[in-house]
Structures are given as C-alpha cells and as structure tokens.
Amino acid sequence: MTVDPEKLAILLHAKAQLRESLRQQSWEEKVWAIERMNEMSRVAKASMEQALMEEAKARDGA
Amino acid sequence: MRSALQALNKIVADGVLESYAIGGAIGAAFYVEAVQTQDIDVFVFLRPTGGLLTLSPIYEALKAQGGVIEKEYVRFDKWPVQILPDVNDLVAEAIREARAVAFDGTPTRVFTAEHLCGIALQTGRPKDYLRVRAFFEQNKVDREILSRLVERHGLAEQLRHAEDDG
Numbered sequence: 717m718t719v720d721p722e723k724l725a726i727l728l729h730a731k732a733q734l735r736e737s738l739r740q741q742s743w744e745e746k747v748w749a750i751e752r753m754n755e756m757s758r759v760a761k762a763s764m765e766q767a768l769m770e771e772a773k774a775r776d777g778a
Numbered sequence: 779m780r781s782a783l784q785a786l787n788k789i790v791a792d793g794v795l796e797s798y799a800i801g802g803a804i805g806a807a808f809y810v811e812a813v814q815t816q817d818i819d820v821f822v823f824l825r826p827t828g829g830l831l832t833l834s835p836i837y838e839a840l841k842a843q844g845g846v847i848e849k850e851y852v853r854f855d856k857w858p859v860q861i862l863p864d865v866n867d868l869v870a871e872a873i874r875e876a877r878a879v880a881f882d883g884t885p886t887r888v889f890t891a892e893h894l895c896g897i898a899l900q901t902g903r904p905k906d907y908l909r910v911r912a913f914f915e916q917n918k919v920d921r922e923i924l925s926r927l928v929e930r931h932g933l934a935e936q937l938r939h940a941e942d943d944g
Contacts, residue, residue, distance in 0.1 A: 739811050739916060744882050746812035747779050747804060751856050753814045 779804070782818060782854035783884045785843035794839040796823045799876030799887040801862075801897060806909055808879065808888045809918040813909075817851060817858040821873050821889075824863040833861050868896055868931045891919045896927045899936035910940040 741749070789795050799805075802819030803812075824831050837845075840852040840859070851858035864870040872893035879888050889897070895913050898906035913919040928937045 735811070741812070743808045743879070746807040747881070750804075750807070750812050750814055751779075754816065754856070757814075 779818065779854075779857050780882050780884050781844065782852075782857050782859050783881055783886045785840050785845060785854060786820060786859075787885065788843055789836065789839040792839065794835060796825065797873060797876075797887070798822045799873045799889050801872065801889045801894060803909075805889045806894050806912070809891045809894070810909075810912045810916045813912075817860050819860055819862055821862050821864065821869055823870070823873060831863070833863065836861050866900075868893070868900055868927075872897060890923075892924045892927050895919050895924055896931060896933060899928070899933045899940060900931065902936060907940050914940075 738746075738749075786795070786798050790797060798820050800808075800818060801821050802817075803815035804818045806813070822836065824833070837847060837852055840861075841847055845852035845854050845859070847853075848858060851860050853859070862869075864873055872889045875893065876887040876889050879886060891913055895910045898909045924937070928934055
C-alpha cells in the first residue's frame with residue numbers, strides 16, 4: 717500500500733483542526749453533543765435489535 | 779440537562795440539600811473534550827435522617843420536581859442523574875470547593891479540574907486514567923495544585939501511573 721504524503725498531511729491537518737474545534741466548544745455544546753451521541757447509539761441499538769429479531773424470525777420460519 | 783439542574787437548585791433552596799456539585803464525565807466536559815456518558819454524576823453532602831444516612835429524601839424531593847426514578851437514577855428529560863454521597867475526604871473537599879458556573883443560563887456547581895483528576899485517580903479504572911491524561915494533554919489542570927491534592931489524599935502512586943502511561 718502506498719500513501720500519498722500530501723493527502724496524508726491534509727487529512728492529519730483536518731483531523732487536528734476538528735479536535736481543536738471540539739475542544740473549543742462551550743460546556744453546553746459538549747453536553748448537547750453527548751446527548752446527540754446517546755440518541756444515535758439508542759437508535760442504532762434499537763435498529764440492530766430489530767434486525768436480529770427479524771433474522772431470528774425468518775430462521776425459525778424457514 | 780437544564781431541568782435536572784433546576785430541580786437540584788430548587789431542592790437546595792428548599793433545604794433538602796446543603797449543596798451539590800457535578801463530577802464525572804459531564805463535569806470533566808466543562809474543561810476538556812467531551813466523551814460519551816449515559817448519566818450525570820451529582821455529588822452531595824449526605825445528612826443523617828432519623829439517625830440514618832439515606833439518599834431517599836433527595837430522590838423523593840427530585841421526584842416531586844418532575845424527576846422519574848429509574849433504578850439508582852432520577853431521570854430528567856434525556857438525562858439520568860445519579861446522586862453520589864460524600865464517601866470520603868476528597869469527595870467532601872471537592873463538593874466544598876466546587877466552582878460556581880452556569881449551564882445554559884442556569885446556575886450550578888462543577889468540581890475543579892484538580893478535584894476531577896484526584897477523584898479519577900482515586901477511582902482508578904482505565905477510563906479514569908484516560909480522563910486524567912486528557913486534562914494533562916489539554917493543559918487544563920494546575921499541576922502544582924494537583925500535586926498538593928495528591929499528597930493530601932495519598933494518591934502519589936496513582937499520579938505516577940497516570941504520568942508514566944502518558
């Protein structure tokens with residue numbers, strides 16, 4: 717695998733900028749971001765459970 | 779989170795609680811980059827009720843303010859709140875010396891960066907050491923104040939561990 721050093725530098729720079737902007741957030745912004753993360757986790761978990769249930773149902777029916 | 783803080787402020791005003799302060803990941807988010815957490819850790823001075831130390835009056839008072847009791851939590855809107863008593867001198871000191879701040883216009887109190895680090899060192903799970911290192915990396919802790927706190931509460935070895943892995 718080859719890595720384009722220029723692209724890698726751009727990516728690393730963007731990542732560093734993102735981290736810095738996350739660190740600059742206010743307390744409120746950070747808490748609301750955690751709320752959104754929790755909501756996304758809840759939705760993902762529910763949809764995963766639904767998919768597993770449907771898969772099990774299909775297996776039982778087969 | 780505002781509704782939880784408003785309820786806590788109300789029960790302080792009503793005399794159910796002497797004071798409270800936010801610790802844990804939500805407290806840490808006041809200073810450093812946010813990490814995901816499911817609850818708000820609220821530390822309180824526990825007063826004896828009829829000779830017993832119990833959290834029940836606090837839970838009941840929060841319920842009366844609209845909180846919903848769920849196992850060891852009281853939920854306000856999206857946030858389960860866990861009430862944690864002043865189990866040792868370090869936690870008691872952290873509650874006493876917490877900073878008065880505001881969340882979305884609501885007054886509240888949050889542990890100092892040094893107390894958050896001290897309590898994390900004392901708790902000592904891998905995620906607690908990660909929290910301490912985040913404070914170090916982001917230069918959000920006064921190392922001299924932390925050193926004195928560590929000395930007072932016998933946490934020198936834990937601090938060395940956090941520094942060694944950094």
